Amino acid sequence: MPISPWRALSPDTGDHYLFFERRFRYVVEDPEHTWRRVWVPTVIACPVCEADTGLRLAFKTGTDVVVEAACPVGHTWVEPRVDVSQWMAYCRYRAGQQEIDWLWLIEAGFGEEPPPPIDYVKEIREGAVEVAKYGRRKAKAKVRREIRKVKKKVGKRVRNEAMRPVAALLRTAWTMQAGGVDPAKAARRRPTEPKPPKTPPVSAYRKAYGVQAPEKGPKCLVCEDTGRITAPGISVPCVECGGPAAAALAAAERRAERARQGKDERRTSTTK
Ligand SMILES: [Zn+2]
Ligand SMILES: [Zn+2]
Structure with missing residues (x-):
């Protein structure tokens, strides 16, 4: 042995x-x-x-x-x-x-x-995987960035379009209520008011009437119910279809309608 x-x-x-x-x-x-x-x-x-x-x-x-x-x-x-x-x-x-x-x-x-070739191959493969991962991450980030850009652009336009009738209604109501607004609140919101504001921003109306901001759900407006977000070189499925966008807008419109009707009565009595 x-x-x-x-x-x-x-x-x-x-x-x-x-x-x-x-x-x-x-x-x-x-x-x-x-x-x-x-x-x-x-x-x-x-x-x-x-x-x-x-x-x-x-x-x-x-x-x-x-x-x-x-x-x-x-x-x-x-x-x-x-x-x-x-x-x-x-x-x-x-x-x-x-x-x-x-x-x-x-x-x-x-x-x-001999040991070396095997180890080198493994090392290179692992390194390549790392590089590939990094590349994928970068590519994903780029796509996300593009989508964000498109969403922002389209979203703003769509929001403005969508809010136009609502804003008009709210503006009317605002004008009607201008005299009755709590001065402290108004002062806080806008400290120096030389004269009655011509057209306060939509956000002010929203705040005053507790209307839900449309940013919470205009995503479906982004894809415009096509279900896809498209831009040059990009076409991805909309991940937020059927969100609260429609509901929020409907609620806003209902509220505006109610406000308008409530004030309309007073308007007819107060204005000439
Ligand atoms: Zn053995
Ligand atoms: Zn959608």
């Missing part, structure tokens, strides 16, 4: 013991090449569990006749495919002894698989 007890690598004292994190390959001569020697690296695996990483190989000079191997689980087997003289040469190479006569063995692929 050369595998146990395990020993440190020491070729000079006959201890050819090595542990391999990665796969280990021995070389066989390619029989198809007759005019030139070609070596084919062949991977060793546990005959029981087929593990090919984390293997240990051992050969003690003077004691063993074949190389013995063990897998991480603990299966051990003899490995006559690994040539003893090649194994000992590889152990000397791993111990730092470079021998010109044996360089061909390393070049043929004998020994533990």
Whole structure:
């Protein structure tokens, strides 16, 4: 049992013991090449569990006749495919002894698989994923930005259009009520009032009459019930269809109508 007890690598004292994190390959001569020697690296695996990483190989000079191997689980087997003289040469190479006569063995692929390419590939792939994610984020942000822009533009226009009749009604009511407005409130809202305001902003009317601001629901007006928000290069489904827009506007109009009618009676009596 050369595998146990395990020993440190020491070729000079006959201890050819090595542990391999990665796969280990021995070389066989390619029989198809007759005019030139070609070596084919062949991977060793546990005959029981087929593990090919984390293997240990051992050969003690003077004691063993074949190389013995063990897998991480603990299966051990003899490995006559690994040539003893090649194994000992590889152990000397791993111990730092470079021998010109044996360089061909390393070049043929004998020994533990080299690590770098696998790691680089993984790293690059992960990096590419990160870059792609970043790109996607940027693209999404751009689309969102465009949609916001369109919504704002269209929304403002639509809101103004939609509020025109309502604002007209509210303005009438406002004018009628101007005398009865709480002076403190009016002062707070507009501290210096040289003369009665010609046309206060729509927002003032809204505030005065508790009309819901249309920003809360003009989204459906954005898509104009087509269900899609469109702009140059962009066409996305409207995500806020059937929102409270219609309801809010209807409520505003009802309220305005009520206010108008209530004041209309007084108007007929107060104005000439
Ligand atoms: Zn095994
Ligand atoms: Zn909509």
